[in-house]
Amino acid sequence: MKDAFGLPQSLLVLGGTSEIALATARRLIARRTRTVWLAGRPSPALESAAAQLRTLGADVHTVAFDALDPGSHEAVLGKVFAEGDVDLVLLAFGVLGDQANDERDPSAAVRVAQTNYTGAVSAGLVAARGLQTQGHGSLVVLSSVAGERARRSNFIYGSSKAGLDAFAQGLGDALHGTGVHVMVVRPGFVRTRMTEGREEAPLATTPEAVATAVELGLRRRSGTVWVPGVLRLVMAAVRHTPRALLRRLPV
Amino acid sequence: MSAETTSETAPEITSVTGWGRTAPSAARLVRPRTYAEAVAAVRDCGPRGGIPRGLGRAYGDAAQNAGGSVIDVTGLDRIHVVDAGAGVVLCDAGVSLHRLMQVLLPLGWFVPVTPGTRYVTVGGAIGADIHGKNHHVSGSFARHVLSFELLTADGTIHTVDQGTDLFDATTGGMGLTGVVLTARIRLQPVRTSLMSVDTERARDLDDLMARLTATDHRHRYSVAWIDLLARGAATGRAVLTRGEHATPAALPARARRDPLAFRPSRLPAAPPFVPGGLLTRTTVGLFNELWYRRAPRARSGELQSISAFFHPLDGVPHWNRVYGRDGFVQYQFVVGYGQEDTLRRIVQRLADRRCPSFLAVLKRFGDADPGWLSFPRPGWTLALDIPAGLPGLGAFLDELDEEVAAAGGRVSLAKDSRLRPELLGAMYPRLDDFRALRAELDPRGVFVSDLARRLNFQESP
Secondary structure, three states: OOOOOOOOOEEEEEOOOOHHHHHHHHHHHHHOOOEEEEEEOOOHHHHHHHHHHHOOOOEEEEEEOOOOOHHHHHHHHHHHHHHOOOOEEEEOOOOOOOHHHHHHOHHHHHHHHHHHHHHHHHHHHHHHHHHHHHOOEEEEEEOOHHHOOOOHHHHHHHHHHHHHHHHHHHHHHHOOOOOEEEEEEEEOOEOOHHHOOOOOOOOOEOHHHHHHHHHHHHHHOOOEEEEOOOHHHHHHHHHOOOHHHHHHOOO | OOOOOOOOOOOEEEEEOOOOOOOOEEEEEEOOOOHHHHHHHHHOOOOOOEEEEOOOOOOOOOOOOOOOEEEEHHHOOOEEEEEOOOOEEEEEOOOEHHHHHHHHHHHOEEOOOOOOOOOOEHHHHHHOOOOOOOHHHHOOHHHHEEEEEEEOOOOOEEEEEOOOHHHHHHOOOOOOOOEEEEEEEEOEEOOOOEEEEEEEEEOOHHHHHHHHHHHHHHOOEEEEEEOOOOOHHHOOOEEEEEEEEOOHHHOOHHHHOOOOOOOOOOOOOOOOOOOOOOOOHHHHHHHHHHHHHHOOOEEEEEEEEHHHHHOHHHHOOOHHHHHOOOOEEEEEEEEEOOOHHHHHHHHHHHHHHOOOOOOEEEEEEOOOOOOOOOOOOOEEEEEEEEEOOOOOHHHHHHHHHHHHHHOOOEEOOOOOOOOOHHHHHHHOOOHHHHHHHHHHHOOOOOEOOHHHHHOOOOOOO
């Protein structure tokens, strides 16, 4: 169960090698979380992530989960929910893709869309049903500021996140009053493996900062969280920038 | 938002919270109006079980059951027999203490133990084994319960007498042994409905503890309000309030005509939406300063109504809303006599941290009560309300828990919404007995609550 501050005792991470998710898991383990399920494609990275969290004192299990195989989601996640209550589901899988390459290779672009959007729709709905049956729990969805306004430099990734973001908002409304809380997290540029070697955007942040924001959002039962918070204002301006102008901006 | 009691018979899925309005969860709310309906409610709980709920005054998640049933017992509200000669009442579990006072005071009887609100049910008073300002004299509520009827997980009804294991597991058992249906309670005789109140100020914590230690036994009711925002030499400054039931001779002529009248007044309710952040260090500090200054240095024999003396906050319905949407937590702990240093250290830490708490209450508990999970034990108990939105509050209270547990103390389960499950066993040494009895009485775990899940009550010894 969550405590009065929204801190979960059990956590299911979808995308178990995500650095943001692992930073969040570490933070939550330091507080209340004792049981962690890391779901992801079986890999040494997933196992070592689990081993690392175990050293912090949590009871960690890994689960074979593939975002690109929606047909399996019900069985895979159903098994986790059958083991006991899940207080928090962190939907953290996603790929950035390679914009230049993906524009040339539609099948690669589709893979980005299928992972980030289709896979999340499937896993999100399955997790939501599990939480609703429990009558409590949070679903935290890692969206991105990139989904707030399509930009020339990463519109394939951005459009998939836009879809995910709209889906998660709607799901949150659908679950209002069921005891289940859905929170959309919109980080800006996060320094991780995924963004390594890329030119940093202004207001770049870290997985730890996202984790801190997630904890705060859980306490406040927020619907939306921006990291850093000032992005809420920045993106409000960007959203209303005329396209002709935005096209010329170096973003 | 907290579930308001509804009279519809069709079960509905409702978001439920405790009085502190934190950690909502959804449950099927059923409101039996007969014992047969109560039996059916228990039998039809479903896979996620059920938990009885009264008027929802438990601060945390004790009367919530996510995904399962919450059995609202306020529909069982008959007062069956009042033996006005012997001072014993037999009533349903859903009867509130408010209602009992209305009925019993004109007959010259008072509820033996009342907490800071009259709006708790008899069932809730037994489940939480509540205490009041008279614990050092009268013990907790269960001490005055002669017997009760308990509806257990198999759908049968048992008569449970004082002195039995099932009695001691149920009193303080947070509703996890079954649904109390009726109770026989021994009452306190009174000759008037007014209180004769002595008030004095204590300049700091040591002064306060010395005054309480020296004179507590002379008063039936005794409590101290502490200003936790006072710092330095004034740390722990307090207002002591002691009271007795007034004698008829003490009443002014007008009141003597109807010495047992009970007319509590109520102000308009707090509005449904209150912005958060109202209770800051500044506003609470201001309130505390005024409250302290307003209290007389020493005054005795002031006549107060029962509601003013025992239940000042009941005058403002839904006062819990003033904490805004973040809600609040109540932190109440007890440490034994001889552990005064722990108490001093905790008060110091609270003062240093400047927790905006305008309700901080210190009192001395008397003899322990037999309930296995009953909160009171001989020692000092401090209770305070704190806005849940205060940054870092969770970690801070965890640290206080460690101090309390190390001193052999405990926190109150009726107030709790955030204890670490690992500490439960240390704080409640009879937890394993409780688990064993529950395993036998309710092997399928029909009775379960968010509190029970959060604190791992189901874990085998």
